[in-house]
Amino acid sequence: MRHLDSIAVFVEVARTGSFTAAARTLQMPLSSVSRKVAELEAELQIRLLDRSRKPLRMTEAGQAYFDLSSKGIDALTYANQAMRGKQETLSGTLRITVPPNLTELLFVKPIDRFVRRHPDARVRVLVSERMLDFVDDAIDLSFRVARPAAPNLVIRKLLVHRHRLCAAPSYLAVHALPREPAELSEHVRLGFGFQSQDSIAWQLTRGETSYSEPFEPTVAINDYLALKAAIEQGTGIGELPGLLCKDDLASGRLVEILPDWRLPEISLYAVYAGKVGLSKLARGFLDEVAAHTASF
Structure with a gap:
């Protein structure tokens, strides 16, 4: 070595x-x-x-x-x-922000191990889609799924995954399985979207071929866990983070739609202020998260 x-x-x-x-x-x-x-x-x-x-x-x-x-x-x-x-043994209060929908999957276990190892430590978790200010919001460590562009930040990539199109077997029992992206328009489509968003588009690629067509989803929900529940009960076809649905796909509870067509990859980043650096408390927690995400 x-x-x-x-x-x-x-x-x-x-x-x-x-x-x-x-x-x-x-x-x-x-x-x-x-x-x-x-x-x-x-x-x-x-x-x-x-x-x-x-x-x-x-x-x-x-x-x-x-x-x-x-x-x-x-x-x-x-x-x-x-x-x-x-x-x-580390002590003190650690304040972190984490993205919605991935908190239970990626952070609950590292938090448990961290507080067991350091009983004098306290962890404060804020689930937020927004990039908070490290000084004004008193944040020690931020975990983001979009790479920040602000200067003077240290950015560490922890994990790369991709989203998948999924449906429940109960939905496919009464609807023909789509073979090409254009056939998706014949189906009930569920989307991750916000109130101000009338349409969304699934960016699909297969080799050098790409497909993207904006559509208005039958149901739009800005929470992936709720969207996953709707897909599981057979409402329609929807897009889910691979981390959230991999066990369901492996067990057959969900079926991947158009598996040869890939949605874009998504990264998880750990971010902290470069000028200040990480405290021992924050670095110890980041090590726990890094070890956990390395298993995915």
Whole structure:
């Protein structure tokens, strides 16, 4: 594991999207961060980062390598944190924001492990679609499904998943299974939408072919758990986050519609203020979440 430190440096550069931000987070000279990534690229004989573009981006090979290596780095970080936790108990109040619909699936277990390991810690969770201000709203750590564009933020990608079109077997028992995206117009369609939104569009791709046609859903709900319940009872076809429906698809409770056509991928990011940095309390909790999401 001669290049383990270089892998860890690359993972941090990829997560923050910047050599400078990674150097600050790792408390390393900028030149050392750049050199270690270059050494890793030379060892692998592939280009991991496209340095010619602003902001910094991963190459296709770099994205694939990051997806594989980041899980190992997260596991090692969690192992170190778990061992330190045997000697160090954290205390204080941690304030976090999390996106709706994914709270139970992605955060309840890490919160449980965290407060069991650190009984003097207190966690305050605000479920919000909106990106809150770290200073004005007194937020320590934010988890978002849309990458923030604000400067001076450290952004760490935790998870990538995609949405799926689903229907219940009871619905398909009386409606023909669509074979092509155009046939969706013949079905009852349920959508994730808001009051000001009259129409939505499912962005479907298969290889280099894409399909997107705006439609007005029969039922629109701005809550994926409620939308999932409507789909399960056979109301119609709807779009769900893969994380919410994977067990139902595996058990046959739901059926994936047009499985060869893919909806866009969605990422989960951990975000915190770069100038302030993370407290030990917040970093310990982030390690718990990272270890949990690595299992998906």
